Amino acid sequence: MSSNPEGKKRGAWSKEEDILLKKCIEIYGEGRWYLVPLRAGLNRCRKSCRLRWVNYLSPNIKRGTFSADEVDLLARLHKLLGNRWSLIAGRIPGRTANDVKNFWNSHMAPKMSSSLKTSKPVEKTVIIKPKPHKLSNNEPQQNPQRCINVLDTEETNKINGVTSFSIQETEKSLAQDNRLTDPKYSLFSMDFWKSFGFDDVNSYV
DNA sequence: AATCGAAACAACCGCCACCCT
DNA sequence: CAGGGTGGCGGTTGTTTCGAT
Numbered sequence: 335m336s337s338n339p340e341g342k343k344r345g346a347w348s349k350e351e352d353i354l355l356k357k358c359i360e361i362y363g364e365g366r367w368y369l370v371p372l373r374a375g376l377n378r379c380r381k382s383c384r385l386r387w388v389n390y391l392s393p394n395i396k397r398g399t400f401s402a403d404e405v406d407l408l409a410r411l412h413k414l415l416g417n418r419w420s421l422i423a424g425r426i427p428g429r430t431a432n433d434v435k436n437f438w439n440s441h442m443a444p445k446m447s448s449s450l451k452t453s454k455p456v457e458k459t460v461i462i463k464p465k466p467h468k469l470s471n472n473e474p475q476q477n478p479q480r481c482i483n484v485l486d487t488e489e490t491n492k493i494n495g496v497t498s499f500s501i502q503e504t505e506k507s508l509a510q511d512n513r514l515t516d517p518k519y520s521l522f523s524m525d526f527w528k529s530f531g532f533d534d535v536n537s538y539v
Numbered sequence: 540a541a542t543c544g545a546a547a548c549a550a551c552c553g554c555c556a557c558c559c560t
Numbered sequence: 561c562a563g564g565g566t567g568g569c570g571g572t573t574g575t576t577t578c579g580a581t
Binding site: 346379381382390432433436437439440441 | 550
Binding site: 345346365366367368380381384388417418419420431435439 | 568570574
């Protein structure tokens with residue numbers, strides 16, 4: 335076990351530390367990470383606390399191996415978004431950016447590189463590179479949902495075929511977009527992708 | 540049973556964007 | 561407008577687990 339120059343503990347988390355952190359989040363909620371070590375009585379830095387919660391303790395996290403559907407979705411999203419792990423994770427329920435990144439690097443990247451060596455050259459694909467937005471809010475800490483990445487204007491326009499879109503309009507359109515809530519438009523369904531104009535979904539894999 | 544290498548997972552680091560003063 | 565503080569991201573490294581020999 336080691337500590338950093340500020341004397342903060344590093345390395346693997348103990349069960350006791352997990353319990354303290356969990357209780358702290360239950361009481362105060364997510365956010366204000368700089369206060370969490372103090373509130374929880376943990377000798378950890380804010381980043382370590384946040385990471386532990388986001389990647390391991392959060393109740394929304396799905397553990398275990400990726401299903402075939404998830405792998406399929408990951409492949410498509412990576413094709414579209416590149417190494418934007420947080421964006422990709424935001425569209426695979428229950429998976430974190432770290433999960434997705436680790437899975438990609440240990441399972442899929444090796445396959446991709448080996449297939450590149452054996453297969454004929456493929457045409458260059460255009461990767462949409464959105465910049466993550468933190469939606470402006472006076473109390474972002476109290477409403478973590480609002481901190482979820484959304485597609486930025488440029489990306490949204492590409493997908494929707496719209497020429498001009500403000501952030502507010504983007505936010506509004508997402509709220510009204512039934513593709514994000516209608517069961518018909520499951521992330522795993524062809525309808526979902528076709529609704530964004532990706533007619534030949536399989537070609538993106 | 541012991542050893543070693545590969546795979547999988549967890550955690551850290553550095554950077555950047557945003558917000559507030 | 562500038563600067564400091566904070567949150568979040570992607571890349572990388574460290575550690576643990578697993579399987580083969």
